[in-house]
Amino acid sequence: MSGVEIIFIIVAIVTLLAALFVVTTPNLVHAALWLILALFGVAATFVLLNATFLAVVQVVVYIGAIAVLMIFAIMLTRRVMEDSGPQINSNWILAALLGLVLFVGLTFVLINSGAANASLSDLVVDPVEQLGKELVSPNAYVIPFELASVLLLAAMIGSIVIAWKK
Amino acid sequence: MISLTWYLIFAAALFSIGLYGVLARKNAIAILMGIELMLNAVNINLVAFWRYGDLANIAGQAFAVIVFAVAAAEVAVGLALVISLYRRRNTIVAEEIDLMKW
Amino acid sequence: MLDNWLYIGLFIIVALFIPAVAVSLPRLIGPRKPNAIKQEIYECGMETVGDAWVQFKVQYYIFALIFLIFDIETVFLFPWAVAFDKLPLFAVMEGVLFILILLAGLMYAWRKGALDWA
Amino acid sequence: MGDPINLISQWFNNLLLGWGLAEGLVKVISLAIGAAIVATLGLVTVIALIWVERKIAGRLQDRPGPNRAGPFGLFQPFADMIKIFTKEITTPDGADKVAFNIAPILAMASVLMIWAVVPFAGTVVGANINVGVLYIVAVGSFGIVAVLMAGWSSNNKFALLGAFRAVAQMVSYEVPMVIALLVPVLLARSMGMNDIVAAQTPWFIIIAPLAALIFLITSMAEVGRAPFDLLEAESEIVAGFHTEYSGMGFGMFYVSEFLHVWTVGALIATFFFGGWSGPGAENFPILGILYFYMKTFIGYFLVTWIRLSLPRIRIDQMLAFNWKFLTPLSLVVLIVTAVVDKALEMAGVERWAYALIMLAANLLIGWIVVLILKAVEPNRKRQRVEFEHRPVAVAPKSTDS
Incomplete structure (x- = not known):
């Protein structure tokens, strides 16, 4: 086993364990903290995949903004949702079964697919620069790029209208 | 070298855990956390396919960036709805949000 | 390139290890005499009433929300800035348009009064 | 011969390889030792800084500062260290023990981790990654999480x-900070820290003074020092998020704040004052390190000076200043920089003319901002409130008559 493989296995196990705690911990603030660890694990996975830009963006956006926003929301609404008492609904057995079936099915499909034959090639150009060029290039992703900004604008206006009341 | 299959299985596991969270949790914010996990699993897939595919085609990373934006928008609006519900109906249990049911 | 990230990974471990040692050391060499009064929650010498969960303003949440939108949009601009040399004028204007949309969002929040600390 | 640090590391690598260790393991060991040295250096700097800052504060406030322990009070920080290490760490009732204990560690780590990418000299760089600037922003988010954990787990209002x-405050000021950081990234066409240093002919303080100013202000707010110290405003909310921490738990927050100020100095030096560059630094990295530390100290001194001169602002002022002034300003600066840069590139002007025009554009923006501010907020006459004359103390009436 090479060093990279060992790192990948550690990262994957930590991430999945953290994710399991996210969905099972009754204390919601703890769930949010575990979510931060899981998201950090995903960022480490991005580094292993040489997508370094996405790795840092993952930390900036998910941990620095989304997780913080979630903790704020948890604290705002804590009065009606105490940490004690069951946090899962009556269908949880069915949900667990469904998740398990999905995982087993996907794994089965993946092992039998040709994915194992895919090979790595060396990076020749800087992906960040390539991304920057193609995100604003008219024959690549300029429309999704501008649409994303419009979407975010709409989301901001919408959420201010919903949450903000004098 | 790590095979592409391992990344995909890792992502599948993360997705399944997220799915369980979405289906089994009572609290609306916890459900949003499950959705975040699922979106992250999708992102791992996108980036893994970029890395193991044609590197000249940046689509995998570009889509991942768009997924970030969508996730941010979803969380912003989703949590705003949760807060609004909390203030109007004093509940954030997903099952009790049945305003459109009669 | 992964060498650099290996260094960062090791640095994260070191950066967590050093303060962890610093915080655990006093537990070994320092005194340890807990008592009920010492462990009371500090509230200027008064007995604490209720739990720490004071209802706080939604305003905090609104600022975090605006920050989230701005954060992700500015992050999008980094690849644009890195690739600036190879961009035609048209692409530069795309970026400027992106920033202007951002400004429009700020103006909306401003007009709506969401930026006022009331 | 001019590069002893790399020579030593090479010698060390060869030594380990000579012992028959695997190549990968040698790499890990030498990188780990490098990381440990850089991190320890940061902490040692803090010990010196605590003395320096107290001395500066003393001088600015017309008092000697620490002067008892050792010559010029030099041993004062060591005395403080021994004291804080032997103090008890108390955990308040009802606290979330795990989060309560992790928070100070995370706060310290979030600041230390920035030093992984700071270039000390041309060849003495920890990690020369292509996303260095965003890495710094990313690491800062852990500081926010640490503060939130500390506040929540303390079980204290x-x-x-x-x-x-x-x-x-931290999330608000992150927005103009990131936008201000986009300016050097755009000017250098790279997010790598060393690329940004190498691109600075002339220094970016001349090409982008407004971005430098915005970065200075916002990073002071990120650190949470006066005038932005309302997160631990002693007179209002005791000590803010670290009210319940004692001993080394508090010490970690304290040290991380000091180190953060020093780091801000280093970042300003790297982004706007040419980092390690200076006469002879290319050939002699030791000189580069010297220049880097000198520039960092100047940045550090500036932040300390501002801290000691200005009073704390109110929370509504803090937020309004950020969202209604700094954020729009930084966006305008970014747009102008991008457009002017592209136009000058297409016109193909010389580098010195480029720098001058950029400076002029910045000054123009500054002038317009001043004009707008004057129009929006007319100079209010400072009103002097006259109080009735009241004696501070009144002698008690004699009762014997």
Whole structure:
């Protein structure tokens, strides 16, 4: 086993364990903290995949903004949702079964697919620069790029209208 | 070298855990956390396919960036709805949000 | 390139290890005499009433929300800035348009009064 | 011969390889030792800084500062260290023990981790990654999480309130900070720290003075020092998010704040003052390190000076200043920089003319901002409130007559 493989296995196990705690911990603030660890694990996975830009963006956006926003929301609404008492609904057995079936099915499909034959090639150009060029290039992703900004604008206006009341 | 299959299985596991969270949790914010996990699993897939595919085609990373934006928008609006519900109906249990049911 | 990230990974471990040692050391060499009064929650010498969960303003949440939108949009601009040399004028204007949309969002929040600390 | 640091590391690598260790393991060991040295160096700097800052504060406030322990009070920080190490760490009732203990560690780590990418000299760089600038922003988010954890886990009203204030301030000021950082990235066409240093002919303080100013202000707010110290405003909310911390738990927050100020100095030096560059630094990295530390100290001194000169601002002022002034300003600066840069590139002007025109554009923006501010907020006459003359103390009436 090479060093990279060992790192990948550690990262994957930590991430999945953290994710399991996210969905099972009754204390919601703890769930949010575990979510931060899981998201950090995903960022480490991005580094292993040489997508370094996405790795840092993952930390900036998910941990620095989304997780913080979630903790704020948890604290705002804590009065009606105490940490004690069951946090899962009556269908949880069915949900667990469904998740398990999905995982087993996907794994089965993946092992039998040709994915194992895919090979790595060396990076020749800087992906960040390539991304920057193609995100604003008219024959690549300029429309999704501008649409994303419009979407975010709409989301901001919408959420201010919903949450903000004098 | 790590095979592409391992990344995909890792992502599948993360997705399944997220799915369980979405289906089994009572609290609306916890459900949003499950959705975040699922979106992250999708992102791992996108980036893994970029890395193991044609590197000249940046689509995998570009889509991942768009997924970030969508996730941010979803969380912003989703949590705003949760807060609004909390203030109007004093509940954030997903099952009790049945305003459109009669 | 992964060498650099290996260094960062090791640095994260070191950066967590050093303060962890610093915080655990006093537990070994320092005194340890807990008592009920010492462990009371500090509230200027008064007995604490209720739990720490004071209802706080939604305003905090609104600022975090605006920050989230701005954060992700500015992050999008980094690849644009890195690739600036190879961009035609048209692409530069795309970026400027992106920033202007951002400004429009700020103006909306401003007009709506969401930026006022009331 | 001019590069002893790399020579030593090479010698060390060869030594380990000579012992028959695997190549990968040698790499890990030498990188780990490098990381440990850089991190320890940061902490040692803090010990010196605590003395320096107290001395500066003393001088600015017309008092000697620490002067008892050792010559010029030089041993004062060591005495403080021994004291804080032997103090008890108390955990308040009802605290979330795990989060309560992790928070100070995370706060310290979030600041230390920035030093992984700071270039000390041309060849002495920890990690020369292509996303260095965003890495710094990313690491900063752990500081926010640490503050939130500390405030929440303390089970204390003041701590929670302080944490909310702190997070509101830190996330708010992150927006103009990131936009201001986009300017050097755009000018250097790279997010790598060493590329940004190499691109600075002339220094970016001349090409982008407004971005430098915005970065200075916002990073002071990120650190949470006066005038932005309302997250631990002693007179309002005791000590903010670290009210319940004692001994080394508090010490970690304290040290991380000091180190953060020093780091801000280093970042300003790297982004706007040419980092390690200077006469002879290319050939002699030791000189580069010297220049880097000198520039860092100047940045550090500036932040300390501002801290000691200005009073604390109110929370509404803090937020309004950020969202209604700094954020729009930084966006305008970014647009102008991008457009002017592209136009000059297409016109193909010389580098010195480029720098001059950029400077002029910045000054123009500054002038317009001043004009707008004058129009919006006319100079209010400072009104002098006249109080009735009241004696401070009144002698008690004699009762014997």
